[in-house]
Amino acid sequence: MNFKIIIPIILLFAVTTLLADGFIVIPEPVYNPEPFPLEVIYHHVEVEINDQVAKTNIDQSFYNPSSITLEGYYIFPVPESAVLNDFSMFVDGKETPAELLDADKARAIYEDIVRQMKDPALLEYSDQAMFKVRIYPIEPRSEKRVKMSYSEILEVDHNTFQYLYPLNTEKFSAEPLSNVSVKVDLNSKRKLKTIYCPSHEVDVVRKSSHHSIVSYEEDLVKPDRDFILIFSQSEEPIGVSLLTYKETGKDGFFFLSIDPAIDYQETEIIAKDVVFVLDNSGSMSGKKLKQAKKALIYCVENLNRDDRFDIIRFSTEAYALFENLKHPKGENISQAVEFIEELNPVGGTNIEEALNLALSYETKKDRSRIVIFLTDGKPTIGERDDEKLLNKIEEKNQDHFQIFTFGIGYEINTHLLDKITEASKATRSYITPDEDIEIKVSNFFDKVQSPVLTDLKLDYGSVEVYQNYPDQLPDLFKGNNLTLLGRYEGEGKTEITLSGLMQGKDIRFNYPVEFTAGNKTYEFTAPLWASRRIGHLLDLIRLYGESDELRDEIVLLARKFGIITPYTSYLILEDEDTRVVENIIEEEYRTLAGGFADLPENRHKIEQEYDEMGLKSGERSVVVSREFKDLNLAYNIEQTRQGQERMAFVDKEGNQILPETQVRNIQGRAFYQTNIYWVDSELQNQEAENRKRIQFGSKEYFELLYRNKEAADFLALGRNVRFFMDNVFYEIFE
Numbered sequence: 001m002n003f004k005i006i007i008p009i010i011l012l013f014a015v016t017t018l019l020a021d022g023f024i025v026i027p028e029p030v031y032n033p034e035p036f037p038l039e040v041i042y043h044h045v046e047v048e049i050n051d052q053v054a055k056t057n058i059d060q061s062f063y064n065p066s067s068i069t070l071e072g073y074y075i076f077p078v079p080e081s082a083v084l085n086d087f088s089m090f091v092d093g094k095e096t097p098a099e100l101l102d103a104d105k106a107r108a109i110y111e112d113i114v115r116q117m118k119d120p121a122l123l124e125y126s127d128q129a130m131f132k133v134r135i136y137p138i139e140p141r142s143e144k145r146v147k148m149s150y151s152e153i154l155e156v157d158h159n160t161f162q163y164l165y166p167l168n169t170e171k172f173s174a175e176p177l178s179n180v181s182v183k184v185d186l187n188s189k190r191k192l193k194t195i196y197c198p199s200h201e202v203d204v205v206r207k208s209s210h211h212s213i214v215s216y217e218e219d220l221v222k223p224d225r226d227f228i229l230i231f232s233q234s235e236e237p238i239g240v241s242l243l244t245y246k247e248t249g250k251d252g253f254f255f256l257s258i259d260p261a262i263d264y265q266e267t268e269i270i271a272k273d274v275v276f277v278l279d280n281s282g283s284m285s286g287k288k289l290k291q292a293k294k295a296l297i298y299c300v301e302n303l304n305r306d307d308r309f310d311i312i313r314f315s316t317e318a319y320a321l322f323e324n325l326k327h328p329k330g331e332n333i334s335q336a337v338e339f340i341e342e343l344n345p346v347g348g349t350n351i352e353e354a355l356n357l358a359l360s361y362e363t364k365k366d367r368s369r370i371v372i373f374l375t376d377g378k379p380t381i382g383e384r385d386d387e388k389l390l391n392k393i394e395e396k397n398q399d400h401f402q403i404f405t406f407g408i409g410y411e412i413n414t415h416l417l418d419k420i421t422e423a424s425k426a427t428r429s430y431i432t433p434d435e436d437i438e439i440k441v442s443n444f445f446d447k448v449q450s451p452v453l454t455d456l457k458l459d460y461g462s463v464e465v466y467q468n469y470p471d472q473l474p475d476l477f478k479g480n481n482l483t484l485l486g487r488y489e490g491e492g493k494t495e496i497t498l499s500g501l502m503q504g505k506d507i508r509f510n511y512p513v514e515f516t517a518g519n520k521t522y523e524f525t526a527p528l529w530a531s532r533r534i535g536h537l538l539d540l541i542r543l544y545g546e547s548d549e550l551r552d553e554i555v556l557l558a559r560k561f562g563i564i565t566p567y568t569s570y571l572i573l574e575d576e577d578t579r580v581v582e583n584i585i586e587e588e589y590r591t592l593a594g595g596f597a598d599l600p601e602n603r604h605k606i607e608q609e610y611d612e613m614g615l616k617s618g619e620r621s622v623v624v625s626r627e628f629k630d631l632n633l634a635y636n637i638e639q640t641r642q643g644q645e646r647m648a649f650v651d652k653e654g655n656q657i658l659p660e661t662q663v664r665n666i667q668g669r670a671f672y673q674t675n676i677y678w679v680d681s682e683l684q685n686q687e688a689e690n691r692k693r694i695q696f697g698s699k700e701y702f703e704l705l706y707r708n709k710e711a712a713d714f715l716a717l718g719r720n721v722r723f724f725m726d727n728v729f730y731e732i733f734e
Contacts, residue, residue: 025073025113039063039175041143045165045227047184054163055151062144070138074146077106077125089133090147098131106130115697118734124716126705158513160194160232160241162521167223181217182227193239193259194232194481198524198636199225206479209263224661225637228524237261238453238476240496240511243522244488247668251489252515253525254465258498259481260452269478270451270503271306272368273325274299275358275401278343279375279408281315285345288408288437292374293340295441299372300336302449303328310361311336314354315347316381325361351375351416352382352389355403359396366504368451368475369401371424374441376408378416378617386416386616394423402426402474404448406441407622409433414625415543415616425472428629430622450478453500453507458484461494463515469532469632476500483635485529491517524637526668530561531640535631538567542613542624559591559681562663562670565627566643567613569659570606573597588722589683594675596649596659606647666713671723676734680714680723690728696720701732 041061048055064070074089076098089096101109110126113119138144154161165182182200186192191209197216205213214229232241239259246252276296280289296311303309308325312318321339326332358371383389397403403424405417408431421428431440456473468486476482491514498509537554541547555575558568572592579585587593596602615621627642634640644658651657662673670681694700696719704711714723719734 025075038138038144039065040177042179043167043177043181043223044179045167045182047163047165047182048187049154049161049163049184049231050187051189051233052154052156052161053151054154055149056165057147057149059147060145062146064138064140064142064144067140069140071134071136072138074131074133074135075109076131076133077110077128087131087150088148091133091135092145093147096133098133101130101132103127103129111702118697118719120696120719121716123705123712126712127709158242159234160230160243163229163231165227167227168225176220176222179217179219180221180223182215184214184229186212186214186229186231188231188233190233191235191239191261191263192231193234193236193261194230194241194257196230196241196257196481196483196635197228198230198255198528199228200636201638202229206262209261232257232259236509237264238498238509240498240509240513242496242511242513242515243525244514244516244519245522245525245668246488246491246516246518247520248518251487252491253529254484254486254488254515255522255525255528256458256484256486256496257481258476258483260476260478262479264450264452264478266305268452268503269304269306270366270368270454270501271304271308272370272448272451273361273363274303274307274309275312275325275361275371276300276309277312277314277354277358277371277373278340279315279349279354279377280313280343280345281347281349281377282345283349283377283411284408288376289343289345291437292408292441293343295374295438296340297337298438298442299445300328300333300340302445304450308367309336311339312354312357313339313343314350314357315345316350317347318350318354318357320357325363348380349375349377350381351379352392355393355420356396358403359393359399359401361399363399363401364504366501368454369399370448371401371403372406372441372445373403373420374406374408374437375412375417377411378413386413386419389416390419390423393420397424400424404444405429406431406437406444408437410619410622411617412622413616414621418539418625419543425474427474427633428625430626432622447480448475448477451475452478453498453502456482456498456500459497459499460488461496462492463488463490463494467529467533469529469536471536485525485532487529488515491515520667523665523668527561527563527637527640527665527670528634530557531563531631531634534558534563534568535628535634538613539628539632542628559684560669562665562672562681563631563640564592564647564659564663565631565641566606566609566646569596569647570603570610573603573606585684588677589679590674591670591672591679591681591684592674593679594673595651595657595662596647599649602647602649609643609646664717666717667710671714671717671721673718676720678717678721678723680721682724683722683729686724686727686729688729691731692728693731693733696732696734704730 041063044059046057089098106129107126110122114122154163188210192212195204195212200216202214202216232239241257243255244252278292278296308327310325311321363369403420404426405421406429407417418428431437453476456476465486465488468484493514496511496513534554534557537550541550551571554568555571559572569592576590580587612620613624630639631642641660644660647659648656664671671678705715714721721732723730
């Protein structure tokens, strides 16, 4: 049997196991000895989930750019773990029957394709059954539309469900897809709590406590990772979902999501004391002050009934509107709006007096305490030394206000603002000249408008956890979840206790959970944790200075988990340069070699960026602060890829390449494409007791594949792979 690989048509999903890409093979190709891929025009997925049942509808269009009519077979691999119902497939509107082949027959077809066409990407399907459908005709220079639908029963683990749709088509598609979209209509009889997509940036619209819409869309993209949606159900006022990943014999990683209900009554919302502090110095003239004033008016007009507030404007001196906290009643709101509208830009920047005044209000323990601080400058009047000013603020903040800072423009002291937010358990935001202040501030205020639990504390019972991020727990707000990533040692069933203040009363919630001993289902938690840890360590270097310990840990984590940014790549390159020269590692085991790393201009650029990391103000300082914040709060894989555009390079064929496309996370560690080889980062951490060189496609090659199922993930990377497995250094060569 002689096959020609053409293209993936359909992707399917499993609950915890990848269900493979569909693709077309062309028997007895008419011409062209190399694989000739069709072009995917669009890939649309619509999913309806009702409790535990998911129905997926797929609509794709493919283009045959050749001048020849092609005949082929659509092949759809199906693993044993999948339980499918109502499978149907339509080609150009006509229902097409599919033949189901068992795993043994399917394996023979996969092996023959790999032998003939040298496409190891198919090896990840080598132990799976398949559907096979004849596709004819595939007309020249025309589109072929394929639609498919199926239903599946999702597995459940402690009220937590996972839906997985394999969206990884990069290894087959000839060109970027014009449009990719996934829409999930999520319905539940019980209240929905966690709704989380670790793989992609998604929009989540909660229609009610039982119904949500989750959507992802992107243009001109080659998807390189599967779409994962995790959701949980609970009738508790605050839900908790725990996901764990652990390799045998090693400490594990966990992801904890704390999710308040969205249907709290007004009487259940914690009242808050809010002090708005606005810089109206001379540098705020024009558009900046105009937008900031609109933002403040929006916030004031959207305070809750039992809240209290005041407004402080500052320049050379600081002045308060009321000089005490007032309820948002009609006359107070009118005075506040008038006060804001009459603000004019004038004078210097007295941050010390402004925050000293903001932190002087008397408040109560049963209220959420917030300062919203907007400035576009550095302190020019009063205390101007960062550390002295920070110490004064910390001494004054005895009522534990959270100080949320908004830096406007580039001429700000990012170090000072970042340290203020860190010390007060708040978050920092920066608004560049091309961004709208009103939108950024009002969106933030919507998120913190309704506190439901303050002074949070977590107890993990019998399991010991460490290096959790965020390391200080903020208040919990209605409609906004709090996610933590950390490490754990030990395993087994335990109880997580969440405690805090609700309406001034101590309250505790207990959740039975299990920290698994060897679960590999949620392996995405490892790079997400590494991103947060690296963001924290980079912030320490930026704000407090560098040390060998910080550099070494960043290098170790970034290389192992594939967190490649301009800053981490510089440290990795420098580390590997030194260790190759000192014969600590072999040149062939470098992870950043070839492509990006071989261009002197790229090396110079990332070295310069690393050296500029400690700047306190200017555009670079703002960019660094924002990127480190995103690393330190990484919620999905996309957010771990900071600064990729600045690291892009052009390959020998003239294609622009992003370094993220040369990194893959497999079985808890990163692989790097270096020239023709994919290199396992684990090779630098092991002693070479045994070495084996195996030629791609040889008898020994397939024996390795069938002897060890885990090898398929590594072999599927390409025809030249170096990896570590079972105490052996393997080199697969073409």
